[in-house]
Amino acid sequence: MAIYLDHAATSPMRREVLDAMLPVLRAGLGNPSSAHAAGRAARLALDEARESVAASLHADPREVVFTSGGTESINLAIKGAAWAGKATGHRIVTTAVEHRAVLDTCTHLEKFGFEVIRVPVDRYARPDVDALDAALDDRTCLVSLLLANNEVGTITDIEPLVARIRAVTRAPIHLDAVQAAPSMSLDVRELGMDLLSVSGHKLEGPAGSGVMWIRRGTAILPQHHGGSQERHRRAGTEDVAGAVGLARAWQLAETERPATVARVRDLRDRLLAALVALGDVEPTGHPRDRLPGIASVLVGGLDGASLVHALDLAGVCASTGSACTTGSSEPSHVLVAMGIPADEARGALRLSLGRSTTEAEVDQAIAIIGEVVARQRANGGRDLVAIPVTATP
Numbered sequence: 001m002a003i004y005l006d007h008a009a010t011s012p013m014r015r016e017v018l019d020a021m022l023p024v025l026r027a028g029l030g031n032p033s034s035a036h037a038a039g040r041a042a043r044l045a046l047d048e049a050r051e052s053v054a055a056s057l058h059a060d061p062r063e064v065v066f067t068s069g070g071t072e073s074i075n076l077a078i079k080g081a082a083w084a085g086k087a088t089g090h091r092i093v094t095t096a097v098e099h100r101a102v103l104d105t106c107t108h109l110e111k112f113g114f115e116v117i118r119v120p121v122d123r124y125a126r127p128d129v130d131a132l133d134a135a136l137d138d139r140t141c142l143v144s145l146l147l148a149n150n151e152v153g154t155i156t157d158i159e160p161l162v163a164r165i166r167a168v169t170r171a172p173i174h175l176d177a178v179q180a181a182p183s184m185s186l187d188v189r190e191l192g193m194d195l196l197s198v199s200g201h202k203l204e205g206p207a208g209s210g211v212m213w214i215r216r217g218t219a220i221l222p223q224h225h226g227g228s229q230e231r232h233r234r235a236g237t238e239d240v241a242g243a244v245g246l247a248r249a250w251q252l253a254e255t256e257r258p259a260t261v262a263r264v265r266d267l268r269d270r271l272l273a274a275l276v277a278l279g280d281v282e283p284t285g286h287p288r289d290r291l292p293g294i295a296s297v298l299v300g301g302l303d304g305a306s307l308v309h310a311l312d313l314a315g316v317c318a319s320t321g322s323a324c325t326t327g328s329s330e331p332s333h334v335l336v337a338m339g340i341p342a343d344e345a346r347g348a349l350r351l352s353l354g355r356s357t358t359e360a361e362v363d364q365a366i367a368i369i370g371e372v373v374a375r376q377r378a379n380g381g382r383d384l385v386a387i388p389v390t391a392t393p
């Protein structure tokens with residue numbers, strides 16, 4: 001069994017979540033929009049899930065929109081708010097280190113006349129506040145920020161940024177909290193933005209489930225048409241089992257967070273210290289304000305993609321950065337925006353731990369990574385791992 005150190009890409013669904021979903025799937029509940037008993041049972045399960053999610057966010061259940069995942073929530077929040085606000089302005093302000101779901105959505109909107117300002121960041125991936133101030137004006141129709149970076153784990157101190165934005169514009173503010181949600185408590189009233197995106201599979205819930213929170217009174221244009229579900233904000237029959245699973249996963253994450261965060265952080269620090277001890281390995285991301293589970297480094301002289309491949313063969317699941325850009329030969333846009341030269345950025349390795357990661361797994365991974373890095377370095381950075389030969393048919 002491989003050692004799974006890629007929880008930032010997806011976290012395996014936990015047993016309690018499956019236990020919560022199975023009765024819903026087995027009962028063959030009706031369509032939550034149907035008027036009969038089976039429909040009412042589905043509606044009840046969906047309403048309970050919505051209330052539970054709202055409690056996790058300190059929000060009103062009517063502000064919770066179930067979606068098919070983080071990417072859809074982000075698309076709905078950004079496109080929905082941008083189109084709804086186009087009459088007042090066409091400028092979208094975001095940062096250079098957002099997830100592709102945000103950046104590509106913004107790039108798409110440029111084709112329709114929106115102007116996108118990608119605020120630069122410092123060497124830890126935190127937005128440059130002066131550049132943010134300069135980007136904001138009364139033509140701004142939306143600001144989209146990232147709470148915790150998925151590649152290097154840096155957490156952005158959102159509240160002061162929201163205050164700065166509010167001083168200039170009334171444009172809605174969206175927060176991508178997909179990567180942050182498992183490790184951070186999210187109180188939407190305190191954070192102060194208007195839209196927020198979360199994904200089920202990062203919370204040890206089901207993939208294909210997500211939430212967009214929308215503050216009451218915030219205008220968006222729906223991006224799906226064909227039904228009045230989710231209070232006309234997201235047409236389409238709801239995935240009741242997915243919503244139930246996401247709600248349960250989030251509830252468990254909330255209850256267990258203090259203990260989980262402390263344990264995972266200790267394991268991550270141990271792993272990071274061992275990586276640095278290999279020599280010519282530099283941690284990336286903020287040294288203190290970052291997610292507890294992410295150990296991201298630059299391994300000098302090696303190619304991250306080749307290292308990930310060799311680790312895979314040796315039984316460790318890791319990544320170079322975002323799973324969404326796997327296969328790209330370009331260095332990570334996040335690392336480049338942080339000012340890391342492209343040739344150094346190619347040595348990026350991200351190991352991400354989760355609640356289910358054990359001490360034994362971390363120790364074993366440390367030994368394996370040490371061997372693989374030493375072998376690759378001895379081979380001049382080339383991946384000379386023997387690929388097992390299988391009989392061809």
Ligand SMILES: Cc1ncc(COP(=O)(O)O)c(C=O)c1O
Nearest residue numbers: 069070071099101150178179199
């Ligand atoms: C910060 C961030 N935003 C958005 C997404 C996309 O979420 P999903 O995989 O649920 O579509 C991810 C997934 O990696 C992410 O890390």
